[in-house]
Amino acid sequence: MNYLQLCQNYVAELGIAGGTGPSDVTGQLGELNNVTRWVRDAALAIDNLWLDWKYLWVQYTGSALVNDTSLPAPANAVLVRLWDLKRFRFRATGSSDQWQAIDYVTRDQMMRQYDPDNAIPSAPQVFTIMPDNSIMLSAPLNAGYDFKGEFWRRPVALAAKTDVPMIPAEFHRVILARAAVFYGNREDAPEVIQGMEAEYMDGLDKLQSDQLESFSLRRTSTDREPEQRRPDYRGFLV
Secondary structure (H helix, E strand, O other): OOHHHHHHHHHHHHOOHHHOOOOOOOOOOHHHHHHHHHHHHHHHHHHOOOOOOHHHEEEEEEEEOOOOOEEOOOOOOOOEEEEOOOOOEEEEOOOOOOOEEOEEOOHHHHHHHOOOOOOOOEOOOEEEEOOOOOEEEOOOEOOOEEEEEEEEEOOOOOOOOOOOOOOOHHHHHHHHHHHHHHHHHHHOOHHHHHHHHHHHHHHHHHHHHHHOHHHOOOOOOOOOOHHHOOHHHHOOOO
């Protein structure tokens, strides 16, 4: 569902504002304006529950020239929120060689142990992440290099009526349930809160099991990855 369809389903679900509409997500007044705000805020609230939702994952590619000591953060519509520090790789520009890993150090370690401005140029060896999510290298590059990595993007609030939430479509009901709790809180409607909060928690648990790496075994009944599952999860006695 897109933003507008979510709002329309929300109105129909709760039977508010006459049970129909809105016809758009902008220019609304009164209760329909609240509807568009609650749906938008609910989607963003879920996006912000975890920094590393799978649906926020993005592959990174970049390049740097000889004597460069840093790589800028992606500056288009997909902004970095969290780098995966284990996935940064490099190889010579235009090469078909195997990608090589670079060691990560904290900013404090970089400041204490390295001086990129005065270091001898070399292949990439050590990197750190700066507060603006750019990448600083421990020494100037001795040639041009290509880089690849992974990060989790910063979510963007729904705005246009055709915007589709980043949450996978099969879990869009979670947005409606969360938005309904907003409505119940404002209208002091405990019956709405109780029903929709229960649906929200159940849907959120399913979303987390599907979209968080460390939750992936919580709702499975088979030992597809037995080495990662504790014996008591399989019903065995420890």
